[in-house]
Amino acid sequence: xxxxxxxxxxxxxxxxxxxxxxxxxxxLLKYNGGxxxxxxxxxxxxxxxxxxxxxxxxxxxxxxxxxxxxxDLFNHPLVHMTGHGNVVFSPAEAENLRNYLIGGGFLHISxxxxxxxxxxxxxxxxFPELDLVELPFAHPIYHQQFDFASGLPKxxxxxxxxxxxxxxxxxxxxxxxxxxxxxxxxxxxxxxxxGDSEAVRTKALQMGANIxxxxxxxxx
Numbered sequence: 363x364x365x366x367x368x369x370x371x372x373x374x375x376x377x378x379x380x381x382x383x384x385x386x387x388x389x390l391l392k393y394n395g396g397x398x399x400x401x402x403x404x405x406x407x408x409x410x411x412x413x414x415x416x417x418x419x420x421x422x423x424x425x426x427x428x429x430x431x432x433x434d435l436f437n438h439p440l441v442h443m444t445g446h447g448n449v450v451f452s453p454a455e456a457e458n459l460r461n462y463l464i465g466g467g468f469l470h471i472s473x474x475x476x477x478x479x480x481x482x483x484x485x486x487x488x489f490p491e492l493d494l495v496e497l498p499f500a501h502p503i504y505h506q507q508f509d510f511a512s513g514l515p516k517x518x519x520x521x522x523x524x525x526x527x528x529x530x531x532x533x534x535x536x537x538x539x540x541x542x543x544x545x546x547x548x549x550x551x552x553x554x555x556x557g558d559s560e561a562v563r564t565k566a567l568q569m570g571a572n573i574x575x576x577x578x579x580x581x582x
Contacts, residue, residue, distance in 0.1 A: 386421040386578055389428045389438035391469070395450030400427075401474050402444055405550035412550075412567040413574050417507050421574070431455035435462050440577045441469055444547040446476040449484050456487040463488070463530075463537040468577045471540040472547040475520050485530065485538065494528040494540060503527070503539060506575040508568040514541055515565035517549040517558070539573060546570055 390406055392399050406425040413419045428434045428441060431454055435441065451459065463469060471481060485494065497503065497513075504510040504527075514525035525544035529536045549558060549566020558566075 386419055386440075386574075387426075387438050388421065388440045388442060388574070389426050389435075391435075391441045391443040392427050392429045393443070393445075393449050393451065393455075394430075395448040395480065397445035397447040397449050397477065397480065398474075399443065399445050401446060402547045402551050404552045404555065405444075405547045406442060408552065409550045409567060409570045409574070413571050416568075417571060417575060419574070419578075429455075431458045433458075435459070436465070436467065439467055440574065441467065442472065442547070443469060443481075444472045444474045444477070446474045447480065449477065449480040451484045451487055453487075456484070460488045464532060467537070469538040470573055471538065472545065473540070473542045474545060474547060475518070478542060481540070485540075489530055489532070492530050492532065494530060494538075497527050497529045497536075497539075501527075501529075501536075503536070503572060503576045504569075506572040506579075508572055510569060510572070514544045514546070515549075515562075515569055516544065517562060517566050518545040520545065536576075 388406060388410060390399070407423065410421045410423055410425060413421050428438060430451055435458065459469070473481070482494065499511060499513045504513055514527045516525050520543050523543045526542045528540040528542065530538040546566050546569055549563055550570055553560070553563060
């Protein structure tokens with residue numbers, strides 16, 4: 363298994379702009395199918411601000427939007443995807459996303475309620491040979507800067523089920539993390555958007571920071 367730090371280092375060599383001046387970058391994934399990929403406009407800027415403040419990171423405060431089939435995808439080692447409804451990847455888009463993830467990129471999917479029946483078949487199109495597997499609470503993604511001994515925090519109720527974190531694992535490496543019945547993205551939004559308590563928002567941001575830290579661990 364190739365360590366994530368080595369894969370990301372290779373990505374930097376191939377795409378020098380990805381970490382200009384040692385700045386980490388995260389992007390929002392735009393997809394087709396009619397789903398609201400743009401659902402949480404304040405979430406990623408707030409997460410970036412939290413990571414820079416609480417962990418001393420140097421993430422770019424500008425969060426661009428990248429399309430699934432675009433070559434720009436490869437300029438961002440971490441991309442975030444959310445929405446409530448339909449998701450469609452064309453064969454070319456699925457291949458582009460697959461190449462991105464195999465090449466060292468990472469996808470975080472946050473179900474904003476209603477996305478689950480659509481994203482699963484699309485990720486199967488990306489990785490026909492892989493299944494989303496539930497990650498154990500001992501997985502390192504839950505134990506980075508902040509410790510979540512019981513896995514994902516519960517941010518919004520949705521169907522009242524416990525939050526669950528799934529992953530796609532390629533060649534021993536986690537390439538995609540999917541939070542379901544949790545809604546991390548909503549928890550990152552401005553306080554007045556959903557009226558979440560400060561404690562709930564803090565847990566959401568801390569778990570988001572763990573994801574960021576997990577992806578960028580070892581990158582200079």
